[in-house]
Amino acid sequence: MTAKFVKQLLTAGFVLGTLFGAAAIPARADQSLLNVSYDPTREFYKDFNAAFAEKWKTDNGETVTIETSHGGSGKQARAVIDGLAADVVTLALEADVDAIAAKTGKIPADWKSRLDNNSAPYTSTIVFLVRKGNPKGIKDWGDLVKDDVAVITPNPKTSGGARWNFLAAWAWAKQANGGDDAKAEEFVTTLYKHVPVLDTGARGATTTFVQREQGDVLLSWENEAYLALNELGAGEFEIVTPSVSIKAEPSVALVDGNVDAKGTRKVAEAYLQYLYSDVGQKLAAKHYFRPAKPELADKADLARFADVKLATIDDFGGWKEAQAKFFADGGLFDKIYQPAQ
Amino acid sequence: MAHDTLQPDRVTSEGPLARGLLIATSLLFLLLILAMPLLAVFSEALRKGLPAFLDALKDEETFAAIRLTLLVAGISVPLNLVFGVAAAWTIAKFEFRGKAILSTLIDLPFSVSPVISGLVFVMLFGAQGYFGPLLASYGLQIIFAVPGLVLATIFVTFPFVARELIPLMQEQGNADEEAALSLGASGWQTFWHVTLPNIKWGLLYGVLLCNARAMGEFGAVSVVSGHIRGQTNTMPLQVEILYNEFNFMAAFAVAALLALLALVTLVLKSLLEYRFSAEIAASRRH
Numbered sequence: 236m237t238a239k240f241v242k243q244l245l246t247a248g249f250v251l252g253t254l255f256g257a258a259a260i261p262a263r264a265d266q267s268l269l270n271v272s273y274d275p276t277r278e279f280y281k282d283f284n285a286a287f288a289e290k291w292k293t294d295n296g297e298t299v300t301i302e303t304s305h306g307g308s309g310k311q312a313r314a315v316i317d318g319l320a321a322d323v324v325t326l327a328l329e330a331d332v333d334a335i336a337a338k339t340g341k342i343p344a345d346w347k348s349r350l351d352n353n354s355a356p357y358t359s360t361i362v363f364l365v366r367k368g369n370p371k372g373i374k375d376w377g378d379l380v381k382d383d384v385a386v387i388t389p390n391p392k393t394s395g396g397a398r399w400n401f402l403a404a405w406a407w408a409k410q411a412n413g414g415d416d417a418k419a420e421e422f423v424t425t426l427y428k429h430v431p432v433l434d435t436g437a438r439g440a441t442t443t444f445v446q447r448e449q450g451d452v453l454l455s456w457e458n459e460a461y462l463a464l465n466e467l468g469a470g471e472f473e474i475v476t477p478s479v480s481i482k483a484e485p486s487v488a489l490v491d492g493n494v495d496a497k498g499t500r501k502v503a504e505a506y507l508q509y510l511y512s513d514v515g516q517k518l519a520a521k522h523y524f525r526p527a528k529p530e531l532a533d534k535a536d537l538a539r540f541a542d543v544k545l546a547t548i549d550d551f552g553g554w555k556e557a558q559a560k561f562f563a564d565g566g567l568f569d570k571i572y573q574p575a576q
Numbered sequence: 577m578a579h580d581t582l583q584p585d586r587v588t589s590e591g592p593l594a595r596g597l598l599i600a601t602s603l604l605f606l607l608l609i610l611a612m613p614l615l616a617v618f619s620e621a622l623r624k625g626l627p628a629f630l631d632a633l634k635d636e637e638t639f640a641a642i643r644l645t646l647l648v649a650g651i652s653v654p655l656n657l658v659f660g661v662a663a664a665w666t667i668a669k670f671e672f673r674g675k676a677i678l679s680t681l682i683d684l685p686f687s688v689s690p691v692i693s694g695l696v697f698v699m700l701f702g703a704q705g706y707f708g709p710l711l712a713s714y715g716l717q718i719i720f721a722v723p724g725l726v727l728a729t730i731f732v733t734f735p736f737v738a739r740e741l742i743p744l745m746q747e748q749g750n751a752d753e754e755a756a757l758s759l760g761a762s763g764w765q766t767f768w769h770v771t772l773p774n775i776k777w778g779l780l781y782g783v784l785l786c787n788a789r790a791m792g793e794f795g796a797v798s799v800v801s802g803h804i805r806g807q808t809n810t811m812p813l814q815v816e817i818l819y820n821e822f823n824f825m826a827a828f829a830v831a832a833l834l835a836l837l838a839l840v841t842l843v844l845k846s847l848l849e850y851r852f853s854a855e856i857a858a859s860r861r862h
Contacts, residue, residue, distance in 0.1 A: 269804060277821060304803045305817075318703030318712070319720045319802040339703065438820045446824075466822040496715075 265297040266502050271321035273308035273395055273485070274438035275459040279522035280325070286518065287509050291502065299502055307436030308395030315339075315490065322494050322503040325487045327395020327437075329353075329554040330562075332488045341492025355484035356510035357524035360545060361396075361403040363475040364444065364453040364460045371451045375477050376407040379426055379452060386429045387450035389440040391562050395485070396437035398562055400454040403481040406546035410479055424571040433572075445472070456483070457540070458523035482545040614835060621832035624825055632826035633833060640806040641814035641830070647722065648797075648810060649790040652729040656786050659730075660737025661779065665771070667738075668745030669753065682738050685731055693731050694799025697724060720802030725810065728796040733786045740782030741775055748774055777852065781845060788841045792834060 272280060284301040291299045304311065304319070308327035315321045316338045326332055329347065332354075336342040347354050365373050371384050379386050389397040401423065408422035409415065431449060434440040437459055444453035445463050452475075455463070460474050487507055494500040509515050513531040520532035529537055551557040561567045590598070622629055632638065667679055685693060699705050701718040711718060718724045752774065756766040772779075794812040801808045809817060811834050818827035 274820075302804045302807055304805065306803055314720065314802055316704060317698050317719060318701075318708060318717070319804075320717065442820060442822075462822075 266299040266499060267302060268299060268322045268499060268503055268506060269302045269304065269320060270323050270325055270506075271304045271311050271315055271319060272325040273311060273327040274305055274436045275396070275456045275462070276325060276485075277303075277305050277438075278462065279458075279518060279524065282522070283510070283515060283518050286514050287506055290509065290514070291505065297502075301506070305438075307389065307393045307439075309393045310435060315341075320493050320497070321490050322497065322499050323487060323489055323507055325485065327483070327485050328398060329484070329486045329548070330398075330558040331395060332486045333554065333558075335488075335490070339492065341490050342488055343491060346488045347486070349489070350487065350507060351511055352527040353484055354486050354488060356487060356507075356515060356527050357485065357519040358527065359457050359483045359485065359524055360480045360543060361399050361454060361477075361483065362457050362460050362480065362541075363477060364441075364455050364463060364472050365451065365475055367471055367473065369473055369475065373452050373475055376404055376422075376426075376479070377411070379404075380422065380429060384429055384452065385431050385450040386426065386452055386454065387432070387434075387440050387444045388430055388454040389437055390433035390435055391568050393435040394437055394440075396456050396459070396483075397433075397440075397454075398557075399456075399481055399483040401561065401568065402548070402551060402557065403454075403477075403479070403546070406481055406550065407477065407479040410546075420567070420571070427572050457525075461523040461539075476541040476543050479544045479546060482547045484548065617828055617831050617835055620828035621825070628825065629829050629832075632829035635826065637806040637809070638814055638818070638826065638830055641809045641811050642833070644722070644725070644807075644809065645791050645811040648725050648729050649787055651726050652733060652790050653783060653787045655730055656733055656737055656790075657779070657783055659734065660741060660782060660786075661775075663738040664741035664745055664775075665767070668742050669750055669771075679742075682735050685734050686739075690732055690793065690795030691799060694728050694796035697727050697731075697796075697800050701727075719800050720804070720808060722808070724800035725797055725808065728800045729790050729793055732793050732796050733790045736786035736789060737779065737782035740778050740785070744775055744778040745771075777848070777855070780848060784841050784845050788838050791837055 270280060270284070280301075280303055284303065288299050288301060291297060304314070304321075306314075308331050311319075312324070312326060312331035312334050315324060315335050324332060324335065324342075332342065332346060336344055336346060343349075350356070363373060363379075365371070371381070372378065373384065378384065388400045391397040391401050404423050404426055405419050408419040412418035412422075432443060434443055437456055440453060441455060441459055441463055443449050445467055453460070453463075460472075464472055464474065487510065489500075489503055489507060491500075494503045510519075511528065516526040516528050516531040517533055517536070519526045520529075520536035523539070525540055526532045526537075548554055548557060551560075559566065621632075633642070663678075663682055667675060667682075698719055700707055701711060701724065702708050703712060703719075705719075718727070752770050753766050756770045757763075761769070791810075792812060793810075794816075797810055798813055798816075801810070801813055803809060803813065803817070805817070811830055815827050815830045815834070818824075818830060
């Protein structure tokens with residue numbers, strides 16, 4: 236009786252396993268692409284992927300399925316380095332694509348010049364999200380270091396957005412102090428003393444601020460801030476645009492090593508090109524990314540972007556230099572940030 | 577003895593007040609730590625009614641996550657059943673050098689953080705890992721695919737079956753097996769007709785617990801998943817994704833389903849215990 240019982244148990248297990256195993260293998264589309272992206276692009280790529288799949292079907296008669304993976308930009312780059320088979324990466328910043336290029340050789344070193352606008356089909360900037368009525372009266376970067384203000388921003392070691400936040404703060408402090416780097420360092424050091432928790436990605440920081448109601452101000456991607464407003468009811472939060480911010484250029488790149496292994500080069504290249512088309516640019520603007528070619532986007536969407544003085548990464552000597560100076564192991568961020576006790 | 581005030585039918589010496597307080601404290605604790613969060617999950621999931629709850633589960637990516645979770649558990653649990661029995665059998669019935677080390681090793685997954693368990697597999701099978709280049713040359717993908725998820729799950733849930741069986745088998749001793757062997761049974765026959773009937777209930781508990789953990793594992797699986805939507809997200813990962821997309825109702829719906837699976841497991845365990853209590857007691861007495 237027991238033998239029978241165990242046999243049945245084992246059979247049930249294996250039958251279940253094979254059954255679901257077979258079921259889990261998806262109906263194979265003609266082609267499939269994997270886009271490894273960063274946090275705040277979920278909603279944009281959902282729309283864009285559908286548009287591209289339709290276009291590819293009309294033009295080539297082939298069905299293409301686009302898989303996506305989202306997370307903190309640095310973490311996502313790490314996953315691609317560890318073998319996540321991305322056809323394209325659409326990350327928050329150049330340095331993360333450079334890391335993949337340097338560690339795996341799957342992306343050529345000159346990837347940035349392969350597409351228009353430094354391989355950034357859309358840009359964004361950093362703004363403040365504050366609670367309704369702006370109770371702490373936050374207007375500009377200087378207000379963030381007032382005694383009772385708690386600032387929410389993710390960890391620059393793992394999050395691309397957080398690195399832009401850091402650099403935007405630095406850019407403001409440097410300009411406010413007549414170009415004095417020491418003063419800028421002092422400001423940023425004080426700023427991070429006002430950060431109670433460092434999430435690993437931008438989306439995690441947003442939920443910390445919005446859902447768990449921590450902190451008085453969230454340093455956020457512009458598009459992420461608008462999304463929070465829209466998804467969670469306008470009137471609960473307000474967007475404050477600081478006097479100086481930074482032009483964030485999220486980078487896209489083909490992962491040559493992977494597309495050649497999978498035979499998806501043609502469709503992957505078309506996918507990236509399509510980001511620069513009128514459809515791609517319109518969708519980007521609709522989802523609150525600043526399009527690289529504004530003339531292709533809807534005027535009404537563009538009107539939503541506030542005018543702000545934008546520093547660029549070149550003011551920091553480019554990403555290679557900024558990454559090494561500020562965010563690498565033993566860099567400035569490691570020196571100034573002490574986790575709250 | 578003058579100060580021996582213990583009544584014969586009482587096992588403790590505490591007064592009724594102390595006992596009442598102790599019971600109240602544990603009940604309050606259970607309520608706060610276990611019942612309330614569980615209720616919160618279900619109430620949040622059903623806030624917009626049952627149809628909305630079911631709709632949330634019908635979402636293609638969520639459905640894929642449910643399927644993947646069942647697949648991973650469906651592979652890991654039977655394998656761990658075999659490994660667990662083998663390990664327990666070795667440790668409980670034989671004396672050999674290094675037995676203590678083996679016994680400690682089995683507990684390793686319990687004491688190591690699941691994140692580390694995941695990273696270990698990335699270090700072994702990732703593109704930069706020890707076996708990465710070899711695997712890549714054969715076009716095999718382990719990390720960021722189903723095999724990686726299964727490996728991580730097996731690692732994390734390995735001790736459940738073995739830990740359930742080892743004390744039971746040690747308690748039962750070798751007498752039955754020795755009798756069978758002396759009567760001319762082969763090793764396999766002894767295992768199949770003597771050992772297995774003795775341990776079947778313990779085995780079943782181990783499998784149930786192992787299954788509950790396999791379906792619920794987050795940390796290790798998160799590291800090796802790659803989070804490809806509709807492909808490598810198990811249910812716990814899907815909960816995180818939905819939550820991060822401000823889709824709170826759907827997140828709680830999936831969470832409720834997970835909790836439900838765990839509850840079913842526990843109810844099943846209790847039912848079996850109740851139904852076969854006499855038989856279980858008999859097997860423990862062996």
